[in-house]
Amino acid sequence: MTPKKIAVLGGGNGAHTMAAEFALKGHTVNLYEMPQFKGNMKKVFETKTIRLKGNIKELQGPVELNMVTDDIAEAVEGCRYICLVAPAFTHLGYAKLLKGHLHKDQIVVTYPGAFSALVMKNIFGDDPDCPIFADANNLPYDSRLTAPGSGEVNVFGRNPINIAFLPADKGPELIDEMREDLFPFEKIYHDCLECGLAIVNPDWHAGPVLFNISRIESPQVNFFLYEHGWTPSACRLNIAMDKERKALGNVLGYNLRPMEDFAGRPDDYEWTWQDLYKEGHGSIGLTPICGPNDLSSRYLTEDIPFGLVPWAAIAEVVGVPMPLTNGFIDIINIVHERDWRAEGCGLDELGIEGMDKDTLLAYVRTGKK
Known part of the structure; x- marks a missing residue:
């Protein structure tokens, strides 16, 4: 070197x-x-x-x-x-x-x-x-x-x-x-x-955050996301939202497996909620992590505007429906009393407004519009 x-x-x-x-x-x-x-x-x-x-x-x-x-x-x-x-x-x-x-x-x-x-x-x-x-x-x-x-x-x-x-x-x-x-x-x-x-966090955090929002906004609660919030229902939502992300990836020619890669699973692995539950709730590295303990946590203020928002915007460009992802954004907009689609990373910030699938893929390959 x-x-x-x-x-x-x-x-x-x-x-x-x-x-x-x-x-x-x-x-x-x-x-x-x-x-x-x-x-x-x-x-x-x-x-x-x-x-x-x-x-x-x-x-x-x-x-x-x-x-x-x-x-x-x-x-x-x-x-x-x-x-x-x-x-x-x-x-x-x-x-x-x-x-x-x-x-x-x-x-x-x-x-x-x-x-x-x-x-x-x-x-x-x-x-x-x-x-x-x-x-x-x-x-x-x-x-x-x-x-x-x-x-x-x-x-x-x-x-x-x-x-x-x-x-x-x-x-x-x-x-x-x-x-x-x-x-x-x-x-x-x-x-x-x-x-x-392929960023793992937006769909990895989604279910536990949404289904434990009252704990997150209660700072007096000794709350641990992976110990208390990583529930079967949360895991089911994580997997369902991740399937929307994968569908978008398929249309663009990508084989997205971020949650599987994060967990060290093989290429042919398919999640069940039971296995995902064990991955989070049984992790010696994750369960000691305290919180989040307020609604301004990056699990909300980063994962939504800079993860889910651009995913949904790109999906709209290429015609892939993402109802759960968009619904999640809508709910957090109400929780925060903000419009994360307007404040987050949309097509204009990405510099891809007005592109279709072919021009988008050509742009990211060559850097030229």
Whole structure:
């Protein structure tokens, strides 16, 4: 591996862990956080050091970074990779922030992508110096800061991840380099549409969230989603909504199996609610997770506007009915007293408004409209 210069954007659990791991691999790493949030990382700004602890033998101890900054131009200058590790609701803001600071020899990788490549390409437009965009389908780690602003991260485990490129045609020439430099991506999706539809959380969380909404909005309740909320009925709804997602994938030429992949099931596996129930309710890794304990949880405010909303919008483009998915959105709109179709990631934000199936698939393959 030839060491590279890498910018990691974000101030959360995953960004801390990723910046430290890349530095341990020998890369030159710049960590960026927006000026309005740098106070949450005061210690890391002062010391340029992240401390790793936990279950991963190779991710231990203090790690010094090349730079910790709130200047985006300084952060990304000369970097081969710009790795965005931040919630989906920040992707549009980061796209606007990055425009004008990148060039065509750079690669922007978002963890997890959730259609980030389309959102960013829409902002960069036809700029001849536009970078290549890539979306990962998951965060590479299960990790948590031990305390806000501590700069110390407890790493519990690793997650397998896949990747997609925009333009998709660039993937084959880049994947070997990126597997060596970044992570051992297990597969390349056909394109960033498939990757966005393969995010596991929106359908994985759907049933337990909907059928336990009163517990979620009761902060005094000691509620654990996978211990208390992962019920047979919740699992039945998860599977039914996932079938709508798979039907959309089939029309676009994808064999979507995100829940099966997440659970490590073979390619020919078909869920029953009983097996899905065991996967969540019996998981030693999931059942200790507390909450969510309020209606602003990302299980609602990220999974719906940046997961279910774009899925339903793409389904409308290609003529696939998704009544359960749309009904779920309608119910959460009432719960939140908001219009997530208007506020979330729709066709306009994705830059695909007015396209049909053929022009859409050509666009994600070539990056050209």
